[in-house]
Amino acid sequence: MTEPGLPSSDAKNISTSAVLDGDEWVINGEKFYISGAGDPRCKIMITMVKTSPDAAPSKQQSQILVPTDTPGVEILEGMQVFGHDHAPRGHMHIRFNNVRVPKDNLLLGEGRGFEISQVRLGPGRIHHCMRSIGKAEKALELMVKRSATREAFGKPIAKLGKNLEVISRARIEINGMKLAVLQAAKAMDVLGNKEARVYVSAVKAMVPEKVCLIIDQAIQMHGATGISQWSPLAQMYTDMRHLRFADGPDEVHHMVVGRAEIQRYDLW
Amino acid sequence: MSSSNSSSASNIEADLFNLAMSDAAQPLMDAVTKHIRDNVEPIIEEFHALEKEKTDRWSWHPRQLELLEGAKNKAKESGLWNFFLPDSELGEGLTNLDYAYIATELGKYPLASETLNCSAPDTGNMEVLERVGTEAQKEQ
Known part of the structure; x- marks a missing residue:
C-alpha cells in the first residue's frame, strides 16, 4: 500500500496507477516499506493501485497480483527501521516501471480495493x-x-x-x-x-x-x-x-x- | 427499537464479555506450547548466529532455511498450520478469540509465528486470497 510521495495513512491518496491496455494492466508508481518483499521466497505481491481515477473517492483503488519477477518491478533498496534493514525479509522500496500483468490478476473487481x-x-x-x-x-x-x-x-x-x-x-x-x-x-x-x-x-x-x-x-x-x-x-x-x-x-x-x-x- | 431487537443487542453486548478460550482450543494451545518448546526454542540461537556467516545479506543461509523448514514440517506433522484463518477449511477453523490466546504465546518467541505459517504480513495476504481470490489467483 504505502507510497513515499504522499500520506498513505489516508489510503484514498494512493496513486500508483494501473491502466488497462488490451488484456493487460500496465502499472506505474512507487511503494516503500513493503515488508517481506526482500525475502528471496517472496514470489508475488498484492499491490494497491489506482485504476479508476474518475470514480468516487473510495472506489478509485483496486488490488492486483504482481509476481515479483515481472519485468519492470525494480526493487531499489531496503528501507531502514532505526538503522536496521531487517534483511533478508526487509521493508522494500519498489518502483513499478510499465509493469504488465494479465487482466485477470485484479482481485475482486475494479474499484473494490x-x-x-x-x-x-x-x-x-x-x-x-x-x-x-x-x-x-x-x-x-x-x-x-x-x-x-x-x-x-x-x-x-x-x-x-x-x-x-x-x-x-x-x-x-x-x-x-x-x-x-x-x-x-x-x-x-x-x-x-x-x-x-x-x-x-x-x-x-x-x-x-x-x-x-x-x-x-x-x-x-x-x-x-x-x-x-x-x-x-x-x-x-x-x-x-x-x-x-x-x-x-x-x-x-x-x-x-x-x-x-x-x-x-x-x-x- | 423493538423489544426483541434490544434484547438481541443486549445478548451480543453480554457475549462480548465471554472471553474464555473454548474447550476445543485448549488441546491446540497445549500442542503449540509444546511445539515452541521442542521445535522453536532449540533453533533460535543457531538461526541468529548464522546471520554472521552469510555472504549475501539479502539471502538466507542454507542452514537457516533448513532449520525453518524442519520446524515447519514438524508443525505440519502435528497438524499445526494456518491457525489464523477463522472458519476456513484450510486452517483450524479457530475463532479470532481462540487465535488471540495462541498468537499471544507466539509473540513471545522469535520465529514461532513463521513456523506455523502465521507471520505478518503473510497472514493478511493469505486471508485476502482465501476470501476473494479466484482459483487461478490462489494457484499463483
Whole structure:
C-alpha cells in the first residue's frame, strides 16, 4: 500500500496507477516499506493501485497480483527501521516501471480495493496486537528477572526509586490490554470484521504505544545492556515502535474511535 | 427499537464479555506450547548466529532455511498450520478469540509465528486470497 510521495495513512491518496491496455494492466508508481518483499521466497505481491481515477473517492483503488519477477518491478533498496534493514525479509522500496500483468490478476473487481482492505486489515491489525501482548509479557519477565537479581546502592534494582511501581504498572497495563485485545477478537467473531472495526482500532491505537513504553522501561532497568546486542529488548523496541505505523498510524485509529464516540451523541 | 431487537443487542453486548478460550482450543494451545518448546526454542540461537556467516545479506543461509523448514514440517506433522484463518477449511477453523490466546504465546518467541505459517504480513495476504481470490489467483 504505502507510497513515499504522499500520506498513505489516508489510503484514498494512493496513486500508483494501473491502466488497462488490451488484456493487460500496465502499472506505474512507487511503494516503500513493503515488508517481506526482500525475502528471496517472496514470489508475488498484492499491490494497491489506482485504476479508476474518475470514480468516487473510495472506489478509485483496486488490488492486483504482481509476481515479483515481472519485468519492470525494480526493487531499489531496503528501507531502514532505526538503522536496521531487517534483511533478508526487509521493508522494500519498489518502483513499478510499465509493469504488465494479465487482466485477470485484479482481485475482486475494479474499484473494490477498499472493500478488500476491510477484510485484510482487521485481522492483520489484531494479530499484531495479540503478538504484542506476548512481547510485553516477555519484556516484563526480563525486567523482573534483571531488576530483582542485581544490586546497586545496596538494594536490588527493583527496589530503587519507583522501579517497583514501574513493574506494577506494567503488569496492570498488560492485564488491561490483554482483555481489550481478547474483546476485540470476540467482537470480530460476533459482529464481523466490518462492525468490529472500532474495537480493532481501539486496541491498535493503544497496544503498540503502551508496549513500547514497557519495553523502554525494561531497557532502562537493564542499564546499557538493554540497548545492546546482548539483550533482545533493543530489537523488540524498534519492532514495536515500527508497529505504531504498520497497518495505519496510531492517529488514524484514534480518528476511528473518536468519531464513533462523538456519533453516539448525534452532534455532528 | 423493538423489544426483541434490544434484547438481541443486549445478548451480543453480554457475549462480548465471554472471553474464555473454548474447550476445543485448549488441546491446540497445549500442542503449540509444546511445539515452541521442542521445535522453536532449540533453533533460535543457531538461526541468529548464522546471520554472521552469510555472504549475501539479502539471502538466507542454507542452514537457516533448513532449520525453518524442519520446524515447519514438524508443525505440519502435528497438524499445526494456518491457525489464523477463522472458519476456513484450510486452517483450524479457530475463532479470532481462540487465535488471540495462541498468537499471544507466539509473540513471545522469535520465529514461532513463521513456523506455523502465521507471520505478518503473510497472514493478511493469505486471508485476502482465501476470501476473494479466484482459483487461478490462489494457484499463483
